[in-house]
Amino acid sequence: MDFVSSTNGKSAEERINVILLGFDATSRMNFLRTMPKSNAYLLKNLSAIVMEGYTKVAENTLPNVIPVLSGHTLGEFKRKCMDLGADSGSVHVDECPFIWKRFSTNGFRTGFAEDDVGIGIFNMNWRHAFEKPPTDYYLRPFSNLMQAKQSSGDGQCYGTRLSFKVLLDNLENTAVTLKNHPFFHFTWATKLSHNNPNHLALGDIPLLRFLRFMHRDGHLNRTVLVLMSDHGSRLDGIRSTSQGKVEDRMPLFYLVPPPWFATRFPTAYQNLKANSDKLTSAFDLHETLLDLMDLSRLDNLEGRDVNADEISSRQRKASSLFQPISHNRTCLRAGIPLHWCVCRGDSVQRPMVDVESEEVQSAVRYAVDTMNYHLRWQHSCATLTLQKTTDAFYIDFESKEKLGSADEKPADGDTDKFTILRLSFTTLPGEGAFEASLVRGVVKGSWLLAEKVVRTNEYGDQSHCVDQDFKEFCYCT
Structure with a gap:
């Protein structure tokens, strides 16, 4: 770590940037097919950990993203902080327990960006989801203007730039601007892959260049980068095939730790690698983000209750990916309803x-x-x-x-x-x-x-x- 200052009493070593880069409707397999150059760079140059057992917990985007950002199902989330009697035009989620609030309280700058504001994660369901900007850096006003004034062709571009490239440029600018201050940033790319899974290939070179920039300029030395999705392709021809049924249920999830992470936290790193072929879900990713918010939690993994399956088998039991996860874990234990379960250990x-x-x-x-x-x-x-x-x-x-x-x-x-x-x-x-x-x-x-x-x-x-x-x-x- 090379932050020059600390906040909230945390030492520089205990602070690290966290970037969630989301691709709408992208299975891990489709990422391999359409982004081969980026995939190769992630594996060979950045030692990315691929979570091959990551399974979605609900049908579409919102109920798969809410568990990542809050640790709750969509139903729990609504009951906790929303007026269930209000119509969609008057519902606001400003008071809901988003994880970026916890990062902010712990001294991080926060950011949220998405490109397709018309079907945004929150605004598609609640027309005016946020009364106030939810994070320190909020790209929606810019994206609104660009979509209204500069959107061209099939909506993939803002003027002469791919909208996905605009999102990556925003992340690069954030990393440069906040090079001496820890930040949490959630970026969601919808336009690239929402309507056609093959269009994801348009983003391979831009993503590769982004990864090279972040690596070459040292930003990944102080950042954990997560590439993720909500689900695979849900509504096109492949979905009716056996392959498509599985891909819909198994979205993209790569985690790129800093190069020093394995040495500083050997137990956590070995657990992460061992969990790459275990059954995991969005609830586990949320727990992992809590660890990344305060790395001192990784010094005492043995003292934490992680797999008490025999105590309460009925209950969902989320686990940080830095903790050991059992090979015998069931879908319901991971918070995955049986309709979405593809694990043959269960069935x-x-x-x-x-x-x-x-x-x-x-x-x-x-x-x-x-x-x-x-x-x-x-x-x-x-x-x-x-x-x-x-x-x-x-x-x-x-x-x-x-x-x-x-x-x-x-x-x-x-x-x-x-x-x-x-x-x-x-x-x-x-x-x-x-x-x-x-x-x-x-x-x-x-x-x-x-x-x-x-x-x-x-x-x-x-x-x-x-x-x-x-x-x-x-x-x-």
Whole structure:
């Protein structure tokens, strides 16, 4: 470390910059395919740690980013700090427990930047999410103006510059300006990859040049750089394939520690490397950020409770990536609802089953009925009917943990073994494609959703007549 001063009583050695650089809708595999030059530099020149077991915890961007920034599920986050009775135009999240507030309290400068303000992480769901700038450096006013005045072509560029390059330039300027002061910066690139996973290739050379600049000028000597995503591609053709189903669930996550980190914190570094093939989630990344906010926490890892699985198997147990994580960790223990679980340590997938069987048809009817129930007060939306069941298979789970989403309360009693029916289907009107995981209910012949029904193709303008909460299901009449 070479900061010349310290703040809040922390020594220079205990302070380090943290940069989260997020790529919307980017699986680890698509990063390998489309950014080969940047990937090679990260691995060979920067000794990046690749978290191969990192799994998403929810469907789309907001509920996958909120756990990183707050340590809570989206449901917990809303209950903690939001007016749940307000309409989206009057909801503000200024009082919510974002991690950049904790960094600020600990003497860090903070920054938040994203390029696609029209579908920004927070403003897509709440039109005026922040009444005041949430961080010391906030790029949204600039991005608003650039999008209104300088956006060109398919929206990838501001004038003659790729919008992704603008974000990287902003990070470079931040690193230079704050070279003697620790900072936390969260940057989210949406335009590059949101609409087409192949467009990510446009950012390979800009990212490579950014990495070279940060390395050459010594900024990575005092910075932990995290490259991450919320999920893989959710709404294009690949999503309907077996490969696409897995990639959607396993987003990008690389962590680049400073070159001195392994020597200064050998136990933490060895744990980090060992955890690269373990099951991890956004909740673990949040815990890791807390450690990076105060590196003195890494001197006493043995004294921290990390894997008390036998004590409370029902509860989510987040773990810093600098602590040892068990090979036997389950999805629900990591905060991953079973619908998103791809870990075969939790489950065994059986062969495909006949989609015309009564068992499958009763399950898919229940899923469609649930979608229509969700729309019951949306009188501008058509009643959905089943068009086709495209595939179905059973997954046998062995667990003593709760079913349902991470926001739901545990069911009564432990269940050692249970089976999920995961199916894909399309509906009319609109030919919407959906995926659902269901379990048998207590009443004979009944079903329960293990997680909400999720859409797997674009709804475009079909849902223009409703708010964001209903767009996935609604076909406007």
